[in-house]
Amino acid sequence: MFTGIITGVGRIAALHDLGSSLDHGKRLTLEAPPGYLDDVGLGDSIALNGACMTVTSLDLPQQRFTIDISAESLHRTTGLAQAGGRVNLEKALRAHDRLGGHIVSGHVDGIGAVTRFAQVGESWELRVNAPPELGKYLAYKGSITVNGVSLTVNQIVDTAQGCEFSINLIPHTVENTALGELAAGSTVNLEIDTVARYVERMLSAGQLTPKDSA
Numbered sequence: 001m002f003t004g005i006i007t008g009v010g011r012i013a014a015l016h017d018l019g020s021s022l023d024h025g026k027r028l029t030l031e032a033p034p035g036y037l038d039d040v041g042l043g044d045s046i047a048l049n050g051a052c053m054t055v056t057s058l059d060l061p062q063q064r065f066t067i068d069i070s071a072e073s074l075h076r077t078t079g080l081a082q083a084g085g086r087v088n089l090e091k092a093l094r095a096h097d098r099l100g101g102h103i104v105s106g107h108v109d110g111i112g113a114v115t116r117f118a119q120v121g122e123s124w125e126l127r128v129n130a131p132p133e134l135g136k137y138l139a140y141k142g143s144i145t146v147n148g149v150s151l152t153v154n155q156i157v158d159t160a161q162g163c164e165f166s167i168n169l170i171p172h173t174v175e176n177t178a179l180g181e182l183a184a185g186s187t188v189n190l191e192i193d194t195v196a197r198y199v200e201r202m203l204s205a206g207q208l209t210p211k212d213s214a
Contacts, residue, residue, distance in 0.1 A: 001093045002047050004101035004143075004150020006177045008033045008089040010048075013064060015083050025070040026081065027056075032063050032089065040065065045092040045106070049079045049178070050148030050189040052092075052106025077108050078187040079147065086178040088148040101150025102143040103194045110134050112146070114186040115164060124169040126151075126182065130190055135163030136200060137192040145191035149177055 014029040030048070037060055040046070044055045046067070053067040074081055093099070116127040128146065130138065135158055138144060142153050144165065155166040174180040182188070 002052070002090050002104040002106050002148070003093055003097075003099050004050075004090070004104045004145050004148065006088045006090055006149055008036045009176070009178050010036075010087050010089045012080070012083055012085045012087060015081065018068065023071055025068060025072075025074060027066055027068050028080065029064055029066050030087070030089075032065065034063060036089070037063060037065060040091065047088075047090040047092075047104075047106045047148050049077070049087045050104070050106065050145050050191055051077045051080065051108050076111075077189050078111050079189065086181065088178050090148055102145075104145050104148075104150065104191060105194060107191060108189045109137075109192050110190050112188050112190045114182050114184055114188060116184055117182045117186075120168075122171060124171075124174055126167045126169055126179070127164055128167070128188060128190070129159075129161060130163045130165060132162045134190060134192055137196040138163055138165050139196070142196065143193045145189075147177075147179060147188045149173065149179060 011031045012028055013031045016027040018024045018027055037058060040055060042055055045052050046055060055065050056068055057066045069080060079085060110131040112128040112130045115129050116125060118125055138153055138156055140153060140156060144151055144153055151167045153165045154168055157164045169179060
């Protein structure tokens, strides 16, 4: 479990194929900020751009760690298959930590496309077009995770292509996450609010007929 509060920005230092076919995944070697891995152990969970991954090896002198990512996860995420790319990092939530953002599972629900990223006053406006199937989970002033960052939805517009939502990013967020590198046309990992997921399930379950549920 995570909170969507980014604790560091890393870099994909290298990628290695885990096999020769498209059914095989990749091994990623990541560089972490100085001291970031001091309390990390093998098997720990770290979210990379919002996708929960398992630490498979550690190189503390070089501040590097590796994760193995399956072909399925590569297909359902973005930004995790490019050497040199910067990624948002978050360590798994501990029982005594503050819940600074919202409850985040680290499971990517869909890939969105940035339609606008521009400075407005001292802040930045980020607009993202979400896949149509995620639109019902987005609400004004609700929570959404974009590349692992817990954010608040300021505006929603439903279109034939999906659901475009707008977010305000303060300078601190732009400066301390990899979101500052986004531009129109960039793709991002999206995770909907866990509460919205359960509400939708409870409402839809009551509408099923015996034949539908068979």
